Amino acid sequence: MKTDVRREKELEIKKTILIVEDDEINGDILASFLEHDFYLLRAYNGKECLEILNRDDRMIDLVLLDIFMPIMNGYEVLHERQYNPKLKRIPFIVMTAEAKIEEECFHLGVNDFIKKPYDNPDIIVARIKRMIELYEDRSIIKEVKRDKLTNLYSMEFFKKYCAQFNLRHPKIKKDLLAINITRFHLLNELYGRDYADEILKDIADSIKNFVRQNEGIAARASGDNFYIYCHHQDDYSEFFNNVIEHVKGLTHVNIVHVRVGIYPNVNPNMDIDIVIGRAMAASLIVKEDVNKIFAVYDESSEEQVHFNEHLINSFEDSIKNKDFKVFFQPKYNIQGERNRLASAEALVRWFHPKYGMISPGIFIPLFEKNGLIQELDKFVFNEVAEKMKEWKEKFGAYIPVSVNVSRVDIYNTNLEEDILEAFDSRNVPHKYCYIEITESAYSTGEDIIIKLCSSLREKGFVIEIDDFGTGYSTLHSLLDIPFDVLKLDMMFIRKLDQNIKNAHIIQMILNLCREIGVMSVAEGVETERHYNFLKEAGCDIIQGYYFSKPLPENEFAELLVKELKK
Numbered sequence: 001m002k003t004d005v006r007r008e009k010e011l012e013i014k015k016t017i018l019i020v021e022d023d024e025i026n027g028d029i030l031a032s033f034l035e036h037d038f039y040l041l042r043a044y045n046g047k048e049c050l051e052i053l054n055r056d057d058r059m060i061d062l063v064l065l066d067i068f069m070p071i072m073n074g075y076e077v078l079h080e081r082q083y084n085p086k087l088k089r090i091p092f093i094v095m096t097a098e099a100k101i102e103e104e105c106f107h108l109g110v111n112d113f114i115k116k117p118y119d120n121p122d123i124i125v126a127r128i129k130r131m132i133e134l135y136e137d138r139s140i141i142k143e144v145k146r147d148k149l150t151n152l153y154s155m156e157f158f159k160k161y162c163a164q165f166n167l168r169h170p171k172i173k174k175d176l177l178a179i180n181i182t183r184f185h186l187l188n189e190l191y192g193r194d195y196a197d198e199i200l201k202d203i204a205d206s207i208k209n210f211v212r213q214n215e216g217i218a219a220r221a222s223g224d225n226f227y228i229y230c231h232h233q234d235d236y237s238e239f240f241n242n243v244i245e246h247v248k249g250l251t252h253v254n255i256v257h258v259r260v261g262i263y264p265n266v267n268p269n270m271d272i273d274i275v276i277g278r279a280m281a282a283s284l285i286v287k288e289d290v291n292k293i294f295a296v297y298d299e300s301s302e303e304q305v306h307f308n309e310h311l312i313n314s315f316e317d318s319i320k321n322k323d324f325k326v327f328f329q330p331k332y333n334i335q336g337e338r339n340r341l342a343s344a345e346a347l348v349r350w351f352h353p354k355y356g357m358i359s360p361g362i363f364i365p366l367f368e369k370n371g372l373i374q375e376l377d378k379f380v381f382n383e384v385a386e387k388m389k390e391w392k393e394k395f396g397a398y399i400p401v402s403v404n405v406s407r408v409d410i411y412n413t414n415l416e417e418d419i420l421e422a423f424d425s426r427n428v429p430h431k432y433c434y435i436e437i438t439e440s441a442y443s444t445g446e447d448i449i450i451k452l453c454s455s456l457r458e459k460g461f462v463i464e465i466d467d468f469g470t471g472y473s474t475l476h477s478l479l480d481i482p483f484d485v486l487k488l489d490m491m492f493i494r495k496l497d498q499n500i501k502n503a504h505i506i507q508m509i510l511n512l513c514r515e516i517g518v519m520s521v522a523e524g525v526e527t528e529r530h531y532n533f534l535k536e537a538g539c540d541i542i543q544g545y546y547f548s549k550p551l552p553e554n555e556f557a558e559l560l561v562k563e564l565k566k
């Protein structure tokens with residue numbers, strides 16, 4: 001068993017080196033002491049080297065380069081590399097017998113040297129390994145922090161930096177902008193991906209200029225979605241025109257259109273996901289006529305009302321067409337010998353045919369107002385039950401999944417029936433079905449909720465109190481309502497870094513859970529610090545980006561395969 005693990009690890013870390021050397025014997029000697037630790041490729045001059053690198057630069061982790069070669073020498077390769085960002089990502093080591101060429105090579109960006117003849121193989125191997133590691137770390141950090149194409153921040157880092165930005169500029173009003181290019185996919189089809197990428201880079205450049213001049217930060221989310229957080233402006237027209245001119249100048253066609261949603265004067269205490277969602281919601285109401293470029297978020301504006309109506313009107317079709325997709329976010333038990341996948345939470349997303357991906361923060365509150373939420377939740381129960389059945393058939397085990405029940409669902413007399421039908425028709429045992437009810441539901445209609453929870457619990461379902469700590473009658477509700485799991489609101493974890501008092505409150509709630517014999521769950525766990533604190537404090541289960549974001553069904557199934565093998 002142990003050797004298997006080791007072998008797997010070896011496979012994982014074995015890297016590929018390209019040896020570029022015209023002297024066959026020299027190359028063979030080098031290969032003889034590298035072949036145990038690396039996969040090797042050979043090229044016999046600079047031209048061959050570039051051909052291999054251009055064919056698949058991602059496969060190669062390091063290049064060992066001779067300088068004096070026929071057809072194309074090492075210097076020429078190094079010159080080429082200086083202007084090619086793809087090649088700059090790969091470390092180059094020059095093999096040389098002459099100390100005097102070193103200076104010139106350094107100017108050409110060479111990372112290290114190996115002396116010929118090769119007298120100490122072990123040192124050479126160690127140096128190569130270290131150089132590869134150094135480069136990898138650098139690119140991993142860069143990749144998660146920045147969007148690869150535009151070098152703008154990734155969304156994760158953007159959100160983190162928004163909080164820092166608030167701290168750094170406490171007294172200044174700030175706006176959040178969501179920028180989207182409609183029908184951008186047509187540019188991919190018309191001009192090809194490379195050119196469309198160039199357009200995205202150009203838009204990113206305008207954004208970079210803008211944030212440089214106006215104190216701000218910017219990110220690219222997937223595809224053609226950009227976000228800016230900056231000092232409040234009364235008038236953005238110059239910037240918008242600039243972006244539009246760029247897009248027009250590059251596309252020569254009138255099919256794409258820039259639309260911007262603005263959430264002005266952001267309250268720094270507001271959840272950044274909600275702020276982003278509102279800016280995005282505003283961007284979606286910008287109609288596709290050229291005269292309208294931006295909209296400012298205003299819940300009661302005519303356009304917002306119109307947008308909401310449009311969402312409501314497309315609901316039925318989207319249910320039929322399965323535009324709603326259920327994502328699964330893993331929850332891990334952290335109190336055992338090793339962290340174990342314990343269950344997952346089902347979270348719905350809407351892949352709207354016109355607007356693209358819409359987050360539940362936008363449509364759930366809307367559907368709660370008009371009763372569509374019942375139909376949506378029923379859809380989710382069925383999708384979840386279907387997946388649980390499928391995974392059981394494929395992987396031989398049920399994985400518990402929790403579904404969210406909206407607070408208005410409580411008044412739905414068919415709720416219990418809907419849940420039973422979804423799971424019973426697929427023979428999914430109730431003990432694997434967790435029902436998350438948000439705590440604010442407990443403070444209204446208490447009798448109904450007590451009856452519902454008791455009834456579901458008697459039938460074997462597991463009841464979770466969601467968002468614990470946000471409601472009004474928090475402790476009071478614990479007395480009467482039958483439940484099994486208590487899920488701390490994310491806010492506690494968010495504020496963990498700010499205030500020692502929060503740590504005490506979390507500890508107190510966790511102690512309480514232990515005393516009354518219910519499981520504790522913390523959500524929104526993002527950092528190692530959060531994790532260590534919660535583990536120490538005795539929290540049973542953890543959910544959050546620290547382990548994983550909510551995943552589409554196929555990615556969650558892949559994770560399941562890995563976890564079940566452990």
Ligand code: C2E
Binds near residue numbers: 329406524526545
């Ligand atoms: P919730 O039940 O409190 O769900 C947790 C939310 O936190 C999810 O947002 C999840 O993606 C997010 N989250 C998870 N880990 C982290 C983290 O480490 N950091 C941060 N910042 N966020 C994290 P999401 O998916 O946008 O859902 C928002 C809310 O929409 C949910 O809050 C839930 O109330 C509601 N919702 C989602 N799906 C459904 C559904 O199928 N039915 C009903 N009724 N409500 C749903």
Ligand code: CA
Binds near residue numbers: 345
């Ligand atoms: Ca939940």
Ligand code: CA
Binds near residue numbers: 466489490523
């Ligand atoms: Ca929650």
